[in-house]
Amino acid sequence: MTGPADTMPCRVCGHDVPAGRFCERCGARLVRERGGGPDWLRGSAFVAAPGEKVLQPSLVSSLFPHLPRRSLSTFRLGLGLVFVLLVVSCVFHWYVPMVAVATFAPLLLFAIYLAETGLIVDLPWRVWALTVVLGLVVGLGWALLTAAIVKESYSLGLGSEVPTARLVRDAVVIPFGGLLVMQLPTVLVRLTRPPIRESLYGFAIGVLGATVFAVTVTMVRLMQEIDAGITISGQSVTDLLIEAGVRGLTMPLTAASVSGLVGIALWYSRRPGTSRIRHLAAGGLVLVVVAAAYANVGVVEVLAIASELQLLVHVALALAAVVALRVGIQVAVLHEPQDPLHPDLPILCPGCGHVVPDAAFCPACGVAAHTASRSSRDARRRDRPQPTTELVEQ
Template sequence: MTEDVGHARHQATMPCPACHHDVPAGRFCAHCGGQLSPAVGGGPTWLRVRHYAAAPGEHVLQPSIVSSVFPHLPQRSRGAFRLGLALVAVLLVSLSLTQWYIPMIAVAIFAPTVLVALYLHETGLLGDLPRWLWVLTAVLGLSVGIAWAVLTRSIVAESYSLGLGAEIPTLRLIGDAVVIPFGALLSIQIPAVIVRMMRPPVSETLHGFVIGLIGATMFTVATNVVRMVPQFGETSVAGDQPVPAMLLEAGVRGVAEPLTGLSLGGLVGAALWYQGRRRRNALLIGGLGLLIGSAAYASVGLAQAYRLPVSVQFLIHITFAAVAIVALRVGLQIMMLRENAEVYPELPILCPSCEHVVPDTRFCASCGVSCLAAPTTSRVARRRERPQPALEAVDR
């Protein structure tokens, strides 16, 4: 390690054991994101599994909802979003226990959309890209969702009537239970694919993630509204369902379904816009996410077709939602560790994750979070008002 105390722009440096560059001294390599002093049993260096690149101190395989679905959130805002998620869960359970079906469905359908809108506002992501791009993505998501719900309305209605005792051929029911969810999984990706084909001014993986997230959110809310609104006047769905059935629907529509759809939609969107090294690997990751989603949706459909116990159905839904979140985290981790970024390593900048003053590089030398985990507007603002006095090396 070398150090020149006499010049403010010179920093203490040390060699990185992973990429072999001389980088500013700290816990993490500012160039590749690897640990400068790797711990025993830390897993493969290409994944850096103990340190998620979008949240300091989190394991990559930790199914944290906030840092996975809302990766741009600054550290100070994540507690508020966790509280918001907890409030949604409490509302869903309370409304189910009191058998207030329509309010429960309203919360389940619109809460994810409200949280995504708050995420976009809190992070300032709407200022990163042209407004027409966000509007186009939302309109495409709504349009595809409405079209899908209308096309499959009769099949879904027959499946719903099964719960009321109607006779439906078993083979047909099983086929519908698998094909409809799988078709929805593919359809939910259409908005991001169409936007990508238009070659918009998007150059970062996480911007692609947000495009996929918005498309999936609008698709989900449109599909649920089209399917549920016509049923609100029926006595069978107006409050006379048993509490276990209402709890299952609340958990599926308000938690498991949006988490699975948004995670896979965001993962595919990120893969479509990845421009770093080995782009083919990113596309393979997106394809793997679709395979995981296919297995999840097929399993969920079969569980419903065979009318397994409510607790088993809920466990299947939640398990695959957690798998989708972990798949998203692994995919984003791989892409962020390999994506290029505009950097100014000789200048200081405030890290929004750990609030240390560190070199303006791809990764924070203190907490290891990628600079791309912050919105472009945040980076521009922090570079406009760089910390003073001169940068000091981060203590290891």
């Protein structure tokens, strides 16, 4: 860098910022694009992954938003490995390994994500421990409370006919009850006032609590099946594949999306000067979408339709929940208070790899600083690039 960078006024916030593609202060595109959608959403550029649109249902950048670009492919391989293990287990009728992979793989991947990104060292251990303990306790309580109801339905597989009274109970009461109870760990942790109020830390707490809750409930249900003498000797490979898809893919995706959104909402704080009504409306719409998706999962499971069609509906609802999660992440990160700006100091962007001003958003790719953990931000500020490096790729 041999001289001051060229600047231009941001058409949204009005500040003079380095000339580039995005405003380093508010994240808006400096030049409006045709079909880019409203500026408050910035739908053409996701804040957690360069080159992705907000409505693009990318699983890795949605479920692991703090990952730097170099780690995205590794986690994609991890998800692919989980898929392969599920398929192999079903083909060879390895029911217990299939259930084990479907149950523990999401929790293992998320634990690796917390360690890889440095999130786990940003918050005190008591916060993470409390989240895990609450997930275990609440999950165990819910599983025992609904044990009798679930036991009645063991004889009803996917696609079986269900009496009307049981249909209402199983399709509405149980899913919504589970949805609400699943949020208790996140709500209780928020009441302890954790030291970091960034919305994506709330997302991490929400997903971890929900994942531990789901693992606990699944293990209790599995022990109930064993005690009841339930066997899978008569199930075909197709039936096992459908069960694996629901257990290991669609249900974890939907649960993580719902609970992640709740965590985002509980940790979110509005930046001064932004529209409260607009954000409340967007957040309310997103929560309605994911709640409806979760409720319809229960309806689908008890309707007398082909199991293959049920799986397709499960997949569609899970993808809808993921897209809703991306909208929630986008709105929260774009409009929450940001770190103090140091625009005269260079820093390496973890999204695109360019050297850019140390600000709220990368002027080159639009990735938000808050999509990196605090430990990552601190490390990159301690080891700043040499001042001769160009700031922004024009």
